[in-house]
Amino acid sequence: MAELPTVRIGVIGDPGVGKTSLITATATETFSDNPPPVLPDTRLPAQCTPEGVPLRIIDTSSKPEDRAAVEDKIRSCDVIVLLFTLDKPDSFRRIDSYWLPELRRLRVKAPVTLVLAKTDLIQNEQVLHELKTDKVDPCMARNRQIETCVDCSASKLSHVGEVFYTAMKAVIYPSAPLFEAAGSSGVGQIKPAAINALHRVFMLCDKDKDGALSNKELNVFQTKCFSAPLQPEEIVGIKKVVSEKVPNGISHKGLTMDGFIFLNALFIERGRLETTWAILRRFGYGNNLRLNSSETAAARLSPSPDQVAELTTDARKFLLQRFKDADQDRDQLLSPDEQHQLWSTAPESPWQAPPYSGVLVETAQRGFLTREGFIAMWAYMAATDHMAAVENLLYLGYEGSITSIVQLSKGRRQELAARSNPKAPSRAFLKCLVFGGEGSGKSTLLGGLVGMPSHNASSRGSQSNSGPQSAVARIDTSGASSSSHRENSKAIHLAEPGQTWLQLREVSMNGAESLLTSPTCSEQLAGFDVAAFMFDCSRPQSFQEARVLLEAVATASGNSMPCLLVASKDDLGMNPDLERDCGQACVALNLPLPISVSMQLGEGRSVYQELVNAAQRPNGAIPETRSLKAAQQYRRAMRHAMLWTGVGACTVLAGYVLYRSLSSRPEADARS
Structure with a gap:
């Protein structure tokens, strides 16, 4: 993948939800009982992230007098991390009532990663499960700007790095262009534009144009996108999964278009968006699912x-x-x-x-x-x-x-x-x-x-x-x-x-x-x-x-x-x-x-x-036209003028030569 620019991650939330502690725990791998009110921008170099993408994490103040500065920071971010905790019940309610409307007011269209912080305070896993099912999932369904939800504990150093890695992936591997999240029907689906792009990828890989990817074609595709072929048992496993879910996903010739689309939908549903994006980018697509200008620049x-x-x-x-x-x-x-x-x-x-x-x-x-x-x-x-x-x-x-x-x-x-x-x-x-x-x-x-x-x-x-x-x-x-x-x-x-x-x-x-x-x-x-x-x-x-x-x-x-x-x-x-x-x-x-x-x-x-x-x-x-005739007449006049000027110049020159010739004779006679 080409080198990507620094991803700017803004961390927001109500006072006391643990914004600064989360950033400190991620950067230093330690937990501080007395963190400062707000941190300066924290930079994580490219070698600190699995994708080799540098991060800039921006802490925000909760003081009313700092609101204007916070708004400017939020507008400049590529992705927003929004924290809430169970020990502050209002922090979750204000996601819908304040924070998301505020982002819309500021015209911030960056994806949002929702973070349930301080999970060390939750002793019962059933409580955590019910919270996500009964509250968080409906909130995400209502607000399409929210990409995903992650839980973490800064004091236990649990999943703190995952928070910012997930936020970064929302920028470099966005789900919005690929997948329509589950709505009232409860069923999500891959978007038509993504299907069209994957259809083109399939067509380009189907070299013999028989409507299916043979084992050989699958391995060429796998090597092109991921630099390694599939093992025989992996191909068998892929075909088994597809055939169980999509009756016409496998034919006697290989993996069909329907099977190929199903596999990518499966990757997306399971959160492996980087797999589908690796495929699309290898074939020249940008985040808008159109070919990058670099693909056509030479023409x-x-x-x-x-x-x-x-x-x-x-x-x-x-x-x-x-x-x-x-x-x-x-x-x-x-x-x-x-x-x-x-x-x-x-x-x-x-x-x-x-x-x-x-x-x-x-x-x-x-x-x-x-x-x-x-x-x-x-x-x-x-x-x-x-x-x-x-x-x-x-x-x-x-x-x-x-x-x-x-x-x-x-x-x-x-x-x-x-x-x-x-x-x-x-x-x-x-x-x-x-x-x-x-x-x-x-x-x-x-x-x-x-x-x-x-x-x-x-x-x-x-x-x-x-x-x-x-x-x-x-x-x-x-x-x-x-x-x-x-x-x-x-x-x-x-x-x-x-x-x-x-x-x-x-x-x-x-x-x-x-x-x-x-x-x-x-x-x-x-x-x-x-x-x-x-x-x-x-x-x-x-x-x-x-x-x-x-x-x-x-x-x-x-x-x-x-x-x-x-x-x-x-x-x-x-x-x-x-x-x-x-x-x-x-x-x-x-x-x-x-x-x-x-x-x-x-x-x-x-x-x-x-x-x-x-x-x-x-x-x-x-x-x-009149203008053309006037131009032609002018050119003719200029030619005539130049002709007579030339004739006059030649006459003067000839006269001068004759004069010099005649005037030089008496002098020659006198000397002789």
């Missing part, structure tokens, strides 16, 4: 604004295999139940919450996830938060090199230069902003990318108030979206290089205004490859809004954003006057004519391909 990238993180071929191959494994009914789709099972080795499904819950990908008619949609969602995750993609691939069981999951694309200038070489790999993920007013057809265009019927897409778009909505799908080499050729999807190798995924992100008029007035507008636009400006071809005002917005966005991008106009609802026909205005505007901006499309007639294919073409070959789609 961190630093993309520039014109780069994007993309899944590698190895990562896509792994994901396709996980899709196949999760597809239990072999229908090439993932139902909600199959998706739940897929994420059973992760803390949660990341796709159930923003930003992923608002992303459209290809699904079947029942809403089940297709292979195309599955890979598209992962491509989106890698492009928007590559560290989340790395972490979640590890949760799904990826065992390759951590640096082989995502890679950075080339910068846009490098990408354009590389296109002169047909063998050079191209950017796999392209981002497009789709601007337009209400009713311009943005939502329908997004839905069409993933094969969603136009009426469903427009309905979903009108109901989406949770922020920007995106759609992601693969564009094949012929220019069709993946949904356009779903019948051929089995022939498509999604793991092969050379695939292109297109993201469309919808931007409303209000969203466009916020973007253009943002101080980081240019940086935000730099993260996208192309922009589409939609207008309703039956409404001239819609076109004027799109044109104004196009010029504003192009200017804000530094005149580097390729832009296309898209005329929606082409089935309604375009007004001749609007058609003339469109032509004049495109000539003025040096842009191609608007792409006419009717999603009702299924004509989205050409739009998506044109967007990809514009992103990959932007020179023909950069609008010649």
Whole structure:
């Protein structure tokens, strides 16, 4: 286990319960009849604890005038030791009535170890047993902050070291993330997050993927976690215990997942949390049952604004295999139940919450996830938060090199230069902003990318108030979206290089205004490859809004954003006057004519391909805005000025040389 920082243990309780005596007995192994009122902080070095963790034990004063100082000390503690004794009956009652409410008031969330001190005063063991059963156990059930209860006697030096060892374990081996203590039902249970983490451990150890850990696999696991294999008789004993309690915990192949979970639940119930935590930490988990940042640090990238993180071929191959494994009914789709099972080795499904819950990908008619949609969602995750993609691939069981999951694309200038070489790999993920007013057809265009019927897409778009909505799908080499050729999807190798995924992100008029007035507008636009400006071809005002917005966005991008106009609802026909205005505007901006499309007639294919073409070959789609023309005119003027300045300088230089030549002749003649 990695070296841990000092654990700060605060000792609190009513006056006279023995706080100072307990600390003194632990530190000096002696009992003092006249301890001081309060001790300075007591430090126990790492070699004094079985886990090699240094402790700092903080005594607290019971004087009212010291209350503020005591509160500051308590707030800084990692764990609280709360004492009570039988010779002071109020000390137990005040656990519920004062001390725990006081910790809540101070917002102290550190675990609490309850300590019954002065057990040497209890002559009858039956009394001690009844006290724990009738009073202490119900108190712990009412207050989940209490981790455990320990009894000790400082005067007899009985269990004094165990008090602080138990408190320390509550910090480095906490029970709260792993186990739900017994409530009113009287039955405790292992928490779902702990089950998911242990499920992943089991999956990684089940090398032959037969759903059971063989004796060989058990020994590899045991050696990895505890540096020693199991003896044959130990394996027999484990299997006997499991088979007696869990009928399906043992199969003819070995220890099953249910048996593995049962064993860890047994460790936890018996107070051997260090065993389960040793397993979890060996597989990279922290106290929050998520992978430590150190597990994924090597995969961190630093993309520039014109780069994007993309899944590698190895990562896509792994994901396709996980899709196949999760597809239990072999229908090439993932139902909600199959998706739940897929994420059973992760803390949660990341796709159930923003930003992923608002992303459209290809699904079947029942809403089940297709292979195309599955890979598209992962491509989106890698492009928007590559560290989340790395972490979640590890949760799904990826065992390759951590640096082989995502890679950075080339910068846009490098990408354009590389296109002169047909063998050079191209950017796999392209981002497009789709601007337009209400009713311009943005939502329908997004839905069409993933094969969603136009009426469903427009309905979903009108109901989406949770922020920007995106759609992601693969564009094949012929220019069709993946949904356009779903019948051929089995022939498509999604793991092969050379695939292109297109993201469309919808931007409303209000969203466009916020973007253009943002101080980081240019940086935000730099993260996208192309922009589409939609207008309703039956409404001239819609076109004027799109044109104004196009010029504003192009200017804000530094005149580097390729832009296309898209005329929606082409089935309604375009007004001749609007058609003339469109032509004049495109000539003025040096842009191609608007792409006419009717999603009702299924004509989205050409739009998506044109967007990809514009992103990959932007020179023909950069609008010649007023600012760009002014910049070009300025550069031309500067070139002309420099040219004439150069000509003038050359003329002056030539005249000077001629003058020197002529003036030197009389002198030469005179000398001769």
